[in-house]
Amino acid sequence: MSSDIDFSPVDVLIIGAGASGATAAWNLAETKMRIVCLEQGGWTNPADYPTTGRDWESRAQSDFSINPNRRQQPGDYPVNDDDSPIKIANFNGVGGGTVLYAGHYPRFHPSDFKVKSLDGVADDWPLDYGDLEPFYAENDRITGVSGLAGDPAYPAKQSLMPPLPMGKSGQKLAEGFDQLGWHWWPSDSAIATQPYNGRDQCINLGACIYGCAQGAKASTDITYWPEAIRAGVELRTWCRVKEINIGDDGLACGVTYFDEDGVEQFQPAHVVVMACNGVGTPRILLNSVSEQFPDGLANRSGLVGKNLMLHPYASIQGVFDEPLDGYRGPHDSIWSQEFYETSEQRDFVRGFTYETTRGRGLVATALTGVHTGRIPWGSGHHEAYRKLHNRIAGMVAICEDLPEEHNTVTLDPWIKDAHGIPAPKMSYKISTNSQNMLDFAVARASETLRAAGATDLIIESPLTSGGWHLMGTARMGKDSKNSVVNEWGRSHDVKNLFIVDGSIFVTSAGVNPTRTIQTLALYITDQIKKRLAHLFD
Amino acid sequence: MSNTIATDSLFSIEQRDALRLLARMIIPSTAAYNLPGADDDLIFADILESAKANEAQIAESIDFAMSHDLGSGVSIEQVASELEGHPAMAALVSLVMQCYYRDDRIMVSLEVEPRAPFPQGFDVPQGDWSMLDAVQKRGKIWRDA
Numbered sequence: 001m002s003s004d005i006d007f008s009p010v011d012v013l014i015i016g017a018g019a020s021g022a023t024a025a026w027n028l029a030e031t032k033m034r035i036v037c038l039e040q041g042g043w044t045n046p047a048d049y050p051t052t053g054r055d056w057e058s059r060a061q062s063d064f065s066i067n068p069n070r071r072q073q074p075g076d077y078p079v080n081d082d083d084s085p086i087k088i089a090n091f092n093g094v095g096g097g098t099v100l101y102a103g104h105y106p107r108f109h110p111s112d113f114k115v116k117s118l119d120g121v122a123d124d125w126p127l128d129y130g131d132l133e134p135f136y137a138e139n140d141r142i143t144g145v146s147g148l149a150g151d152p153a154y155p156a157k158q159s160l161m162p163p164l165p166m167g168k169s170g171q172k173l174a175e176g177f178d179q180l181g182w183h184w185w186p187s188d189s190a191i192a193t194q195p196y197n198g199r200d201q202c203i204n205l206g207a208c209i210y211g212c213a214q215g216a217k218a219s220t221d222i223t224y225w226p227e228a229i230r231a232g233v234e235l236r237t238w239c240r241v242k243e244i245n246i247g248d249d250g251l252a253c254g255v256t257y258f259d260e261d262g263v264e265q266f267q268p269a270h271v272v273v274m275a276c277n278g279v280g281t282p283r284i285l286l287n288s289v290s291e292q293f294p295d296g297l298a299n300r301s302g303l304v305g306k307n308l309m310l311h312p313y314a315s316i317q318g319v320f321d322e323p324l325d326g327y328r329g330p331h332d333s334i335w336s337q338e339f340y341e342t343s344e345q346r347d348f349v350r351g352f353t354y355e356t357t358r359g360r361g362l363v364a365t366a367l368t369g370v371h372t373g374r375i376p377w378g379s380g381h382h383e384a385y386r387k388l389h390n391r392i393a394g395m396v397a398i399c400e401d402l403p404e405e406h407n408t409v410t411l412d413p414w415i416k417d418a419h420g421i422p423a424p425k426m427s428y429k430i431s432t433n434s435q436n437m438l439d440f441a442v443a444r445a446s447e448t449l450r451a452a453g454a455t456d457l458i459i460e461s462p463l464t465s466g467g468w469h470l471m472g473t474a475r476m477g478k479d480s481k482n483s484v485v486n487e488w489g490r491s492h493d494v495k496n497l498f499i500v501d502g503s504i505f506v507t508s509a510g511v512n513p514t515r516t517i518q519t520l521a522l523y524i525t526d527q528i529k530k531r532l533a534h535l536f537d
Numbered sequence: 538m539s540n541t542i543a544t545d546s547l548f549s550i551e552q553r554d555a556l557r558l559l560a561r562m563i564i565p566s567t568a569a570y571n572l573p574g575a576d577d578d579l580i581f582a583d584i585l586e587s588a589k590a591n592e593a594q595i596a597e598s599i600d601f602a603m604s605h606d607l608g609s610g611v612s613i614e615q616v617a618s619e620l621e622g623h624p625a626m627a628a629l630v631s632l633v634m635q636c637y638y639r640d641d642r643i644m645v646s647l648e649v650e651p652r653a654p655f656p657q658g659f660d661v662p663q664g665d666w667s668m669l670d671a672v673q674k675r676g677k678i679w680r681d682a
Contacts, residue, residue: 178671
């Protein structure tokens with residue numbers, strides 16, 4: 001109830017309780033400052049996750065869909081993605097995207113921070129792998145990462161738990177990579193393979209991207225948040241931010257939001273930290289219009305909402321003659337970074353990661369077969385189904401996307417959310433570089449699957465549903481003319497406004513971003529702690 | 538007077554009949570595997586119940602099919618060939634698959650335990666980790682920066 005809420009000024013107000021917001025809250029809690037986090041969704045009870053029921057594959061297409069426009073839960077807001085071949089995927093609630101991510105948890109590589117220097121494209125980051133390495137390690141400790149030390153695609157890094165099982169599918173695909181002499185290694189995963197910090201170990205439920213009922217997957221509602229709340233952070237759920245307000249001194253003075261009852265509230269704050277992802281953050285900034293910032297808050301560079309990067313995916317699946325893992329086991333298994341680094345022999349710069357997929361559930365198998373013409377209606381249905389059942393395995397290629405200013409998040413002129421706040425609109429085109437990379441990835445994966453014994457290939461490129469990774473729309477940099485935040489996450493224009501989510505990425509790398517998002521959130525909040533005495537200088 | 542079924546207020550009698558016919562067209566029973574079709578009483582009851590969550594789209598699919606003379610003397614095979622793969626049928630096909638492949642009889646015939654994944658989970662073999670020796674021998678592949 002709003003009558004129980006203390007609306008006196010808070011020291012730090014965090015917007016968003018997902019991957020980065022939880023991490024920031026945890027790291028700032030030791031300062032004993034008064035910290036409040038506003039989250040537009042609520043808590044999710046693991047007992048409600050789809051795998052607790054027989055209808056789990058149906059719920060994956062409805063109330064636990066990765067697409068908010070389909071899911072339409074109370075914490076969601078609409079996203080106009082008509083002007084993008086890759087559709088939005090997110091989760092709005094405590095834990096954010098980590099509730100529905102697969103738990104793939106790769107680090108960036110040293111070369112990912114030096115794209116301009118090494119390959120002459122985009123820009124270098126204003127920090128490097130060495131700056132972040134201790135924060136990667138700290139985040140790994142809280143999250144609990146499984147994997148295997150010694151991956152020749154990375155500098156040395158510790159593994160906290162044994163890797164997830166390869167299974168029949170992983171081994172089959174590894175045989176394909178081996179035949180071609182290509183790299184593969186057990187994936188780093190944010191999934192516990194043994195009891196870890198009160199979480200139980202993975203039991204191979206096989207539906208990680210619809211929430212982990214076992215609690216083995218490290219979503220921040222069960223990792224960072226319990227510790228942050230115990231340390232005194234206040235988390236207010238069902239609070240949707242309308243705008244960040246600005247004072248006469250040019251500093252953020254608080255935020256206006258709608259509470260659970262739909263009542264507009266104002267929460268004063270001395271510091272505002274944005275953690276709303278690469279679509280949600282520019283949406284709020286562009287909605288925060290004032291005389292001082294007529295084009296949106298912190299947008300004197302004109303770059304808020306620009307340079308949207310999505311990681312185009314290709315899905316390349318093989319059909320095998322023998323039964324593999326099918327519906328059993330986590331999505332994560334092994335990865336290959338054979339084509340991660342730039343090669344002059346190819347018609348694109350930068351590279352990608354293959355992440356193998358074990359198989360799919362019974363319904364997904366049927367729908368794959370029907371939609372691709374492999375399973376007919378009528379009398380041939382049953383025989384055709386059995387040729388696919390437990391026999392599909394393959395990989396996705398996650399391709400590095402480079403920043404381009406014409407790929408944007410803007411405010412939709414017509415669509416509004418349930419509170420009347422203008423919705424975001426994604427406008428995105430796949431670049432020639434990314435398309436060439438996708439085509440190359442499909443060709444090499446096809447060779448791998450054939451080498452592994454696949455008799456048929458099922459290809460989707462780009463993967464239209466795969467807009468999970470939302471990056472670049474408030475990029476970091478040292479020059480205020482071509483970046484939104486500085487090298488430690490503070491807005492160039494508003495000196496008590498920080499951004500800690502994927503929108504500050506300068507480039508996207510060819511890996512899943514969550515581990516680096518959380519590592520950056522630790523790095524930036526560590527900078528805040530070190531600079532508290534002169535934070536606004 | 539409405540011809541809508543009063544007990545569930547979902548679909549007219551004609552739409553229900555058409556839906557059941559479509560379910561049979563998509564997945565008929567099979568003697569080879571001794572399995573019912575998707576028009577089986579239990580499975581069709583699940584289809585009807587589950588259609589409530591997506592009623593408008595399913596109704597659109599049914600109406601689209603009915604516009605192709607479904608059940609009016611034209612052969613099922615001819616109608617099926619016109620409907621199969623059509624985007625207007627996607628929601629209905631998805632519904633039929635969801636309900637058919639969670640029926641106990643179907644799951645057992647596919648050697649899948651008829652239960653939710655949680656809390657028992659599943660066994661997955663570790664695989665042969667010694668295969669990594671060859672990968673390690675090839676050495677470092679990341680770039681210094």
